[in-house]
Amino acid sequence: MQEAFPFEEMDSIIHQNRDIILNGIFGTATSMQVGAGMAFAKYLRYVGITSRNYLLFLKIVETNNKWVVDELIGDRNPRLLFSGIKPNRFLIERAFDLLAAWHPGQIYSKVLLSVLGIVEYSYHKADDGYNIYPANITDLQNLGKFLNEDHDQLENTNASILEILDRMSKLGDYNRSLDKVNISKQSFNIRDGFFDNTKNLTDIIPEVLLIRLKREDVEISPTKEFFDFASKLKK
Numbered sequence: 001m002q003e004a005f006p007f008e009e010m011d012s013i014i015h016q017n018r019d020i021i022l023n024g025i026f027g028t029a030t031s032m033q034v035g036a037g038m039a040f041a042k043y044l045r046y047v048g049i050t051s052r053n054y055l056l057f058l059k060i061v062e063t064n065n066k067w068v069v070d071e072l073i074g075d076r077n078p079r080l081l082f083s084g085i086k087p088n089r090f091l092i093e094r095a096f097d098l099l100a101a102w103h104p105g106q107i108y109s110k111v112l113l114s115v116l117g118i119v120e121y122s123y124h125k126a127d128d129g130y131n132i133y134p135a136n137i138t139d140l141q142n143l144g145k146f147l148n149e150d151h152d153q154l155e156n157t158n159a160s161i162l163e164i165l166d167r168m169s170k171l172g173d174y175n176r177s178l179d180k181v182n183i184s185k186q187s188f189n190i191r192d193g194f195f196d197n198t199k200n201l202t203d204i205i206p207e208v209l210l211i212r213l214k215r216e217d218v219e220i221s222p223t224k225e226f227f228d229f230a231s232k233l234k235k
Contacts, residue, residue, distance in 0.1 A: 028065040028220055035226035037063065041072035054085045061115070062098065066108045067222055078110040079117035079160060087122035092133040095119050099142040105212040109157070112146060116160040119143065123164060126171040130180065137186050140168070144190035145209040147201060153194070165191040 025040045027033035041060050049057050060072050061081070073081060085091065095118040098107075107115075123129035147161050168187035172180040186204075193204045201210060221227070 026059055026063060028063050028068065031220060031223045031226075034065060034067050034220050035222035037065070037068040038071045038222055038226065041068050045072055045074050049082070049084055051085060054082060054091075057081065058091070058094065061111055064102075064106075064108050064111050066110070066219060069108060069110050069114075073110055073114070078113035079120065079156075081114045082118050083121050087118075087129060087132055089133045091118055092122050092129070092135075095122075096133075096135065096139045096142060099146070100138070103209075103211055103213040104146050104148070105214055107146075108215065112157060113160065116143075116146075116157065116164070120160055120164050123167050126167045127180075130171060130183075134179065135168070135183060137182065140165075140183065140186050140190060141205045141209055144193075144201065144205050147190075147194050149194065149201065158194075162191060162194065 025037060028037060037060065044053070044056060044060070047053065057072065060068055063069065082091070095115045098115050099119075122132065123135075129135075143161060143164065147158055148155065151158055153159060153162055165187045169184050169191065171184045171187070189204050190201070193199045193201045
């Protein structure tokens with residue numbers, strides 16, 4: 001009878017090769033890393049998101065690499081990627097951190113929708129979401145800067161942001177504190193700045209936040225061998 005592999009030895013192997021493993025799963029600096037990340041993302045999609053592994057999903061989203069993120073999300077609506085996870089402070093705060101980290105145009109559309117989805121369902125009832133993580137004025141500005149005035153209100157990104165702002169503008173149904181009043185007013189003002197033809201978002205949000213940048217012209221893609229293999233799997 002074959003002896004079972006000792007878990008202690010496996011833990012030691014993983015610890016000793018931590019950087020190799022992490023770069024293979026989450027790295028996007030080389031084509032080989034992107035290919036490995038795609039394979040792991042596909043496996044995660046097969047496993048499904050749970051309260052125990054959602055941070056792995058979040059880490060892949062944070063790569064902002066379309067190849068890897070596409071494998072993670074598949075045909076699912078990106079806004080619903082984290083909807084099965086109970087809102088918590090870390091997840092909401094991390095979502096706002098990611099919105100702060102990128103300028104409009106830098107973030108892959110499905111990544112942006114996934115992050116917005118976290119905020120959207122967390123503040124479905126604004127007061128409940130605020131009790132978990134009290135969003136501040138800076139958070140709202142980093143949210144509102146992704147509104148695209150070249151598109152209408154039904155465009156996916158705009159629709160998600162406007163829905164969040166609408167709910168946040170009603171903040172204070174249970175307790176009308178000064179902080180909630182300020183957040184409510186700012187949410188209304190950003191939303192109003194989008195709809196009112198006599199106003200611009202620059203009237204409400206600092207212009208430096210609204211600078212639109214382009215994503216890198218050459219995004220690291222997987223090796224041709226892995227791309228061909230992944231294409232066959234999809235077929």
